[in-house]
Ligand SMILES: *[C@@H]1O[C@H](CO)[C@@H](O)[C@H](O)[C@H]1NC(C)=O
Ligand SMILES: *[C@@H]1O[C@H](CO)[C@@H](O)[C@H](O)[C@H]1NC(C)=O
Ligand SMILES: *[C@@H]1O[C@H](CO)[C@@H](O)[C@H](O)[C@H]1NC(C)=O
Ligand SMILES: *[C@@H]1O[C@H](CO)[C@@H](O)[C@H](O)[C@H]1NC(C)=O
């Protein structure tokens with residue numbers, strides 16, 4: 001009861017202090033409201049100085065104290081991000097490090113879709129269940145995954161999205177966990193730009209036209225989720241000579257242009273070749289290879 005009163009007093013104090021004296025952002029106010037065991041002391045030496053103390057009994061990432069002065073409010077913004085306190089179900093009272101979802105990653109593929117996947121934490125019990133929440137670029141429109149990818153034990157280990165417009169190009173993710181036995185730590189992603197995780201489909205309309213000594217290879221940029229300028233693309237061509245003792249792939253990387261073409265000069269008229277092309281945004285990783293195309297001196301086979 002005494003503890004409860006103390007907490008309540010602390011909470012009232014902090015609410016008054018944080019909202020009236022200091023200029024806190026909405027995010028900081030939200031965090032302050034979520035800190036359950038918070039104590040406030042006013043420095044005896046300097047009455048304008050306030051010390052905030054968090055419960056740190058789990059010895060994890062909770063900051064033990066944050067100093068506040070009327071002139072320089074310093075709530076730890078990195079900490080807010082780290083525990084995903086921009087989500088409504090952020091959890092300051094979390095479990096051990098290895099209970100959280102691990103190896104979280106997302107890809108945008110086939111123009112309109114996105115999959116996010118993770119693995120079960122090493123210290124998580126077998127019956128653990130994870131839940132994924134996402135927010136858009138503005139840290140608004142929070143929603144839970146509606147299409148989980150499950151492992152053989154029916155644990156959620158991924159989420160499939162088939163509507164990406166609501167993200168506005170950037171997304172935040174939170175994976176919470178539940179278990180009857182132990183507390184599960186949240187996993188909180190950094191801000192993820194959908195641009196940087198997009199895996200493009202293969203370039204389209206690939207043509208090969210060979211003359212005596214060389215071949216003109218042409219293609220068109222892949223269809224993408226949002227309109228992207230020709231020069232933002234990068235292409236990789238893989239040309240493999242068939243029927244040799246060994247196969248020595250030639251890989252050529254080229255910047256995109258309005259006219260996507262390459263003149264292949266080391267052409268041996270006696271041989272057949274296999275060509276594949278893939279694309280990426282200049283700031284992202286490679287997309288899918290095109291289906292292999294076989295050609296000889298007469299062109300595509
Ligand atoms: C937290 O750390 C302190 C000092 O390192 C230790 O004495 C205490 O037992 C730890 N508490 C927990 C819950 O691990
Ligand atoms: C992490 O995930 C990536 C992509 O899904 C996968 O390629 C990689 O093997 C995974 N690593 C571990 C340690 O599970
Ligand atoms: C994404 O997840 C869906 C649903 O599990 C699966 O069918 C699809 O193959 C996955 N795609 C990629 C690129 O991982
Ligand atoms: C392929 O080229 C044809 C003719 O130039 C064009 O009509 C068609 O739209 C192109 N297809 C794609 C997917 O770019």
Ligand SMILES: *[C@@H]1O[C@H](CO)[C@@H](O)[C@H](O)[C@H]1NC(C)=O
Pocket residue numbers: 209210
């Ligand atoms: C191949 O190139 C030759 C010479 O440039 C041209 O005459 C011919 O029309 C081209 N063929 C195709 C299918 O583009």
Ligand SMILES: *[C@@H]1O[C@H](CO)[C@@H](O)[C@H](O)[C@H]1NC(C)=O
Pocket residue numbers: 246248249250
């Ligand atoms: C394979 O090709 C590369 C460059 O295209 C060349 O430097 C290398 O010597 C070739 N290897 C063989 C075994 O011919």
